[in-house]
Amino acid sequence: MPSNILAIDFGTSNSAAAIVESGQVRHIPVEAGGQTLPTAVFFPQGGGTMRIGEAALDALIAGDEGRFMRALKSILGTSLLHESRLIAGRRRTLSDVITAFLRELRLRSEAATGRSFPRALSGRPVRFHSADDEADARAEEDLRACYLAAGFDEVTFLAEPEAAAIACGGLGGDSGIGLIVDIGGGTSDFSAFRATPEGPEILANHGIRLGGTDFDHALSMAFAMPELGLGGELRREMGEGRLPVPRAPYIDLSTWAKIPFLYTPETRRSVERMVRLAVEPKRMERLSAVLTLELGHELAFAVEAGKISANGDAGAGRIAMDVVEPGLGVPLSSADLDAVLDDARAQLGEAAGRTLAAAGAAPGDIARIVLVGGSSLMGFVESEMRALCPDATSIRANAFTAVVDGLALAAQRAA
The missing domain is CATH 3.30.420.40 (ATPase, nucleotide binding domain)
Incomplete structure (x- = not known):
């Protein structure tokens, strides 16, 4: 039925x-x-x-x-x-x-x-x-x-990750313990499981709020937002000295879910004031243009595309910001990618390790690592999992449909 x-x-x-x-x-x-x-x-x-x-x-x-x-x-x-x-x-x-x-x-x-x-x-x-x-x-x-x-x-x-284990539980044979590594857009999930005739036996689950959109955010803040004035200085309206450019609008502009809510008269007026006071007004004018023309999502897609290209075989990419200004862009190498996302890599390794500990399994007990989720395609993810479980076979399942x-x-x- x-x-x-x-x-x-x-x-x-x-x-x-x-x-x-x-x-x-x-x-x-x-x-x-x-x-x-x-x-x-x-x-x-x-x-x-x-x-x-x-x-x-x-x-x-x-x-x-x-x-x-x-x-x-x-x-x-x-x-x-x-x-x-x-x-x-x-x-x-x-x-x-x-x-x-x-x-x-x-x-x-x-x-x-x-x-x-x-x-x-x-x-x-x-x-x-x-x-x-x-x-x-x-x-x-x-x-x-x-x-x-x-x-x-x-x-x-x-x-x-339990759903992914059901779909992928038989991959790589039935011996030993498997580890599902599901890196999505917003979260990273892990399941340690053992294959049985009745289906996978889940030994432990663990998850953290970290995913591909966070990778994008970190790269945007490090490479794209400085071209819009982040890290610059503002002259004081009264008195001497300078103030750092506020980070808040850049944080929201680098966060997919918050981009639409930056397009308000109040935010635009605040940025126009910063343009007048900016030590480097050209960069701040770019931020004003992004908000006026509502280009935040186009910019976020450009960062995402740069991430993907830097993750490729060539190991070199570019964040193309032509939508903001013709010819504007920032090179992005695989080394840049690794450096900016090193903290994320460490968090993923720690989370996977906690999953094994909760399952009562040692790294040497893991026979196969099953990578699912679109962000599991990032090279540093597989590299970190291999470092944790060097004897395991790494298997890329249907990244977008396993769940x-x-x-x-x-x-x-x-x-």
Whole structure:
């Protein structure tokens, strides 16, 4: 009997839906031509149909008037989720936006399959918030409320690395202990497991609030934001001496989820004042242009593209900032990448080590490391895991679909 449970991987950067048919996982084409769709929305200025996924990205690239948003998952569990804001001529909360995205995902899934899905099995990170139990519990309840408001009668959750273990548990043989390393856009999750005839036996889970968008943030602050005035100085309006340029607007401009909320008259006036007082006004004028023309997301995509290119075989990339000023850009080498992300690498290694300790396993007990999640494609991730477990075989699973595959299999078993 077909399951009426829809498996959904609602990710920080990408999302997917799947079911099991004839014993095989079927990825539902919620995005034409792809197994996943970007977790992005676009609200046209003055009203009109909300666009999601590639259509939202296309609207941004085309320069359509409206509000683009990405990385909304990172807002769950925070007060920002329920703040009402004027978005494309109408007051909405970010909870409303996530609900609208999930509703569209449900409707597309039902249209593609000809079936109704009153129930959802959703992935969730081991920890939405690393060290705040209250915020972590609140984040799951926030997401549950969004699913129910999106038209589902029931939603249950499964830790994302556990889902990946279900999908990938047999990879590399059945001997020894496996370690799932799931590095997503906003969180990093780890599961130590042992394969059994009944499926993977989860020995321990651990997770931290660190992912690809944090990598982007660090690179943007180190390389892109100085070209917009970060690190510069301001002359005092009265008296002698100088003051450092405030970091706050650059922090928000480097944070995917906060970019849309910088485009306010108050922020623009504050930056215009800094332009007048700047020791290097040219750089500050670039920041003013980014806010006036609402180029924050284009700049964030440029940083992300530079990260990916520096991570490639050539080992050299560039953050192309032509959208701000023709010819403007910053070289980005693999060495630069490693230096800026060294702290992130250390955090991932520590988190993986804590997972092994919780499982009662030594590094030498790990037979295979299974890398999933888009950000696991970063070279330093695999390098750090190999350093931790030098005897393990490293396996790259279906980076973008392993979680939804496991969710679909788990949903079928629960039917």
